[in-house]
Amino acid sequence: MIEVLKAGLYDTIQDLGRMSYQEFGVPISGVMDRYSATLANSILGNSSHAAVLESVIVGPHLKFNQETAICISGADMNVTLNNLELKTNAVYQVEAGDVLKFGTCSYGCRSYVAVLGGFQTEIQMGSRSMYKGVTAIYKLNKGDILPILKTDNFTGNSFSSVKIDKSHFQVQEFEVLKGPEFEKLDEIEKQKLFNTTFSISKDSNRMAYQFDEILDNSLQDIITSLVLPGTVQLTPSGKLIVLMRDCQITGGYPRVLQLTEKSINKLVQQFIGCKIAFKCLK
Amino acid sequence: MNFELTYRRFSERSILVEWPQEISEIILKDVLFYKNSLLSKHSESIVQVNNAYNSILVIYNHTIDNVNDEILTLKAHYIDRKVVKKEVTKLFKIPVCYDEEYGLDLVAISEEKKMSISEIIKRHSQSIYTVYFIGFLPGFLYLGGLDEQLHFPRKKSPRLQIKKGTVAIGGEQTGIYPNASPGGWNIIGNSPIDLFLPKKKEPCFAKSGDKIKFVAVSRLEYDDIALKVKQGLYTIESEVIDD
Numbered sequence: 001m002i003e004v005l006k007a008g009l010y011d012t013i014q015d016l017g018r019m020s021y022q023e024f025g026v027p028i029s030g031v032m033d034r035y036s037a038t039l040a041n042s043i044l045g046n047s048s049h050a051a052v053l054e055s056v057i058v059g060p061h062l063k064f065n066q067e068t069a070i071c072i073s074g075a076d077m078n079v080t081l082n083n084l085e086l087k088t089n090a091v092y093q094v095e096a097g098d099v100l101k102f103g104t105c106s107y108g109c110r111s112y113v114a115v116l117g118g119f120q121t122e123i124q125m126g127s128r129s130m131y132k133g134v135t136a137i138y139k140l141n142k143g144d145i146l147p148i149l150k151t152d153n154f155t156g157n158s159f160s161s162v163k164i165d166k167s168h169f170q171v172q173e174f175e176v177l178k179g180p181e182f183e184k185l186d187e188i189e190k191q192k193l194f195n196t197t198f199s200i201s202k203d204s205n206r207m208a209y210q211f212d213e214i215l216d217n218s219l220q221d222i223i224t225s226l227v228l229p230g231t232v233q234l235t236p237s238g239k240l241i242v243l244m245r246d247c248q249i250t251g252g253y254p255r256v257l258q259l260t261e262k263s264i265n266k267l268v269q270q271f272i273g274c275k276i277a278f279k280c281l282k
Numbered sequence: 283m284n285f286e287l288t289y290r291r292f293s294e295r296s297i298l299v300e301w302p303q304e305i306s307e308i309i310l311k312d313v314l315f316y317k318n319s320l321l322s323k324h325s326e327s328i329v330q331v332n333n334a335y336n337s338i339l340v341i342y343n344h345t346i347d348n349v350n351d352e353i354l355t356l357k358a359h360y361i362d363r364k365v366v367k368k369e370v371t372k373l374f375k376i377p378v379c380y381d382e383e384y385g386l387d388l389v390a391i392s393e394e395k396k397m398s399i400s401e402i403i404k405r406h407s408q409s410i411y412t413v414y415f416i417g418f419l420p421g422f423l424y425l426g427g428l429d430e431q432l433h434f435p436r437k438k439s440p441r442l443q444i445k446k447g448t449v450a451i452g453g454e455q456t457g458i459y460p461n462a463s464p465g466g467w468n469i470i471g472n473s474p475i476d477l478f479l480p481k482k483k484e485p486c487f488a489k490s491g492d493k494i495k496f497v498a499v500s501r502l503e504y505d506d507i508a509l510k511v512k513q514g515l516y517t518i519e520s521e522v523i524d525d
Contacts, residue, residue, distance in 0.1 A: 022332050024478070024486040025416040124480050133420055133461050134480045180290060180298055223303055224417070224424065226332050226339040228293055250334050250417035250424075258293050 002115070002146040006061040008102060010206075011140040013119050015051040018127035018134075022249045028229060029129035030245050032206060032268035033110050034261070035168060036074035040114035043089055043162055044071040050118025051128040053146075055111045057271060059102025060140060064094045068116045068151055075108030075169070075269060090161035108169040109271040117149035131246060173279045174263040179232060181254035184219055192216070193256060197275045198240065204272060206246040214238040219254040227251045230259035232278075242267065285312055287360060289353040294345045297352060299360075301336040305426060307412055309336050314491050319363040320356075333490055334415050335424070373493040375519040376458070376473050378407065378449050379504035384472035391434055391451070391468060403498055405429040406456065406470065411494040421460035421478025421486045425494060428456045440466035447472045449496070474508035475518060487518055 004011075014037070017030025031037035031054055038048045053060075059077050072079055072088050079086045080101050086092060094100070102111070121128050124135050132138040140146075182190070198211040215238045227233070231243045233253035242259060243251070257278060259267065270276060285301050292298040299316075301309045317331045317338050330341040346352050380403045382388060392399045411425040418424075428451065436452045444450070444465040449458050452467035459465060460477035473496075479485050488494065499507065510516035 019330055021485070022330065023416060023489065024484075025418065025420045025422055026480075026485070027420075125485070133478070177291065177293065180292065180300070223305060223335050225300075225334045225337045226292075226298065228296065228339070230293060248418055249332060250415065260294055 001065050002119075002148060003063045003065060004060055004140050004142055004144040004146070005063050005099070007140050007142050007144075008055045008060040009058040011053060011055045011060050012130040012138070012206075013051050013121045013140075013146070014054045014129045015118070015127055016049055017129055017245065018125050018131075021125045025249060026125065026134060027131060027246050027248060029127065029131045029134075029206075031112065032245055033074055033112070033265045035265040036108075036110070036269075037112045037114075039089065039162070039164065040071045040073035040112045041118070043073070044069060044091060044114045044116060046114055046116070046118055050114065051121065053113040053119060053140075055102060055113075057105055057109050059111055061102070062100045062113075062146075064096060064098045064100070066096050066148065066150065067094060068148055069093050070100070070116075071114045073112050073114070073164075075111040076106045077111045078103030078106060079111075087161040089164055107166070108269040110268055115148045116151045120147040120149060168266055169269045171266050172275060173277050174267055175260045175281050176232065176257040176263065176278045177260065177281055179255035179257045180225075181219060181222060181234075182256050184254065185256060186218060189216055189218065194278055194280060197277050200270060200272050200274050200276065202272050206244055208244050208247060209242040209267065211240050213240070215240065217254075221252050222254055224250050224252045225255075227255060228258070230261070230264045231255050232257035232259065244268065283308075283312075284361070285309070287357075289356060291346065291349045292339060295343070296339050296341045297346070297349070297356065299338045299340065299356065303336065305335050305414070307426070310412065310414055310426075310491065313338060314369070315365060316360055316363050318365045318369060320359060322366050323359070334417070369491065371491055371493070371523050372488070372520045373410070373495060373523050374488055375495050375497050376475060377499045377503065377507055378471040378473045378496045379499050379501055380406075380449075380471040381501050381504075383501070384448075385470045387437075387450075387468040388470050391432075391470070395431070395434070397431065402432065402470065405432055406451075407496040407498045409495075411456070411496075413488050413490055413492045413494060415490045416486060416488075419460055419463055419478075420480070423457060423477070423486075423488060423494065425456055428454060432456070434468055436466040437468060440464050444469065445472060447474060447477075449473055472504075474504050474511055475516070476511060487520075493523060 014031040017028040041050050130138045201210040201212045203210045217238045229245050233241045234256045288300045329343045332339045411427040414424040433454050434451050446462050449471040450467035450469045
């Protein structure tokens with residue numbers, strides 16, 4: 001098991017989420033950046049469904065009470081193991097008593113820790129993804145104990161890290177499809193969606209990303225309809241909202257754009273204050 | 283009767299099908315009929331179908347290469363839609379205590395509408411409501427059928443915390459908060475039942491298409507039911523309805 005010595009800003013256990021329960025109003029949840037989380041699992045030889053620890057901007061301090069192996073992907077938060085600096089996207093063996101500490105973030109904003117076999121926290125509705133009202137705890141706190149699998153035949157450190165495409169963390173243009181209500185916008189409103197540089201607002205979290213800029217909006221609200229992570233809504237006050245992994249399953253604001261899966265994985269590595277723009281896919 | 287539906291790509295792995303833009307039980311029935319027909323086809327590529335008032339979202343397990351082909355398949359299926367197994371529709375009786383201790387906004391609604399509190403309670407508990415779908419929060423039922431005389435605008439500034447089980451009116455809608463949450467609806471009572479139990483196989487007792495009736499209970503009955511719910515001994519009264 002692993003003990004949380006110090007919690008980060010918002011640490012959660014996540015897997016690829018909870019499908020098949022949306023009919024009960026349950027969000028899909030799951031890792032915000034599927035690309036990075038899947039990378040951590042695959043470097044370690046885990047299934048892509050293994051649960052990982054997601055941190056944002058400030059990560060936790062963890063103490064291992066048994067041996068395992070780990071891989072860290074996503075944002076580079078200058079993580080140390082017993083005060084020795086670790087590379088991202090590399091496999092490290094961990095012994096009982098070792099302490100893993102997250103440092104300051106040098107690029108990206110969401111980091112993933114995978115352990116051999118995945119974290120073994122509670123399963124609710126087929127998923128370990130933490131969500132308020134569904135799992136007993138919805139984020140990690142100091143003193144929490146995270147069960148992991150016993151391992152006995154680990155072959156050792158890999159001494160090399162997998163090279164990744166850093167553009168995943170540097171992109172500023174995000175590919176989108178047109179949303180169901182896009183064609184109801186007038187020409188100027190349509191152009192503004194693609195000509196405006198948007199700044200990620202402080203009200204951005206696992207449920208949605210919001211932006212500071214205000215657009216003209218002539219659209220009426222719609223009869224409450226279906227949404228997905230990546231749906232971009234335009235509110236009556238002219239604000240854009242990008243729904244994220246913990247979003248509700250329905251919404252009443254016009255859906256003007258839809259981020260591609262790749263774009264969602266990249267946008268969640270951009271933090272408050274970052275400037276972004278949307279680019280329409282044909 | 284066949285409706286004029288619109289089909290469009292929603293995301294890389296989903297297609298949105300929309301019925302005419304209105305809220306009606308006839309549309310809901312067709313939405314659910316088509317949804318269940320698609321699901322009973324045991325298609326390997328369709329992993330999930332979500333519904334709201336007048337739309338379904340068909341989610342595939344892979345990126346859709348040729349949207350037009352998939353849309354043609356969906357259109358053909360709509361024409362041939364049929365359900366092998368008929369869904370059982372149920373009417374659930376939900377106990378609600380409308381005492382002022384719980385019905386925090388009853389006095390305000392009564393004064394504004396010049397309608398007695400007992401008349402508000404009578405009208406709210408005599409209607410039969412249709413569950414259109416579940417959303418907003420896990421276990422939050424979107425109900426249709428609120429008496430027009432009880433339509434009441436949402437509060438200008440929402441309350442930061444609304445109690446679990448709160449029964450409230452927001453505009454043309456009424457609903458029950460399955461868990462404590464911020465909310466801008468007007469509070470008229472509280473129900474002691476659980477609307478969402480994550481550990482159960484069916485975490486919510488009702489589904490799209492079911493019916494709900496509220497039954498007014500006294501504070502004493504409320505406490506009695508709340509205790510039974512806590513002990514796991516309470517079953518929501520229900521009957522199968524044929525429609």
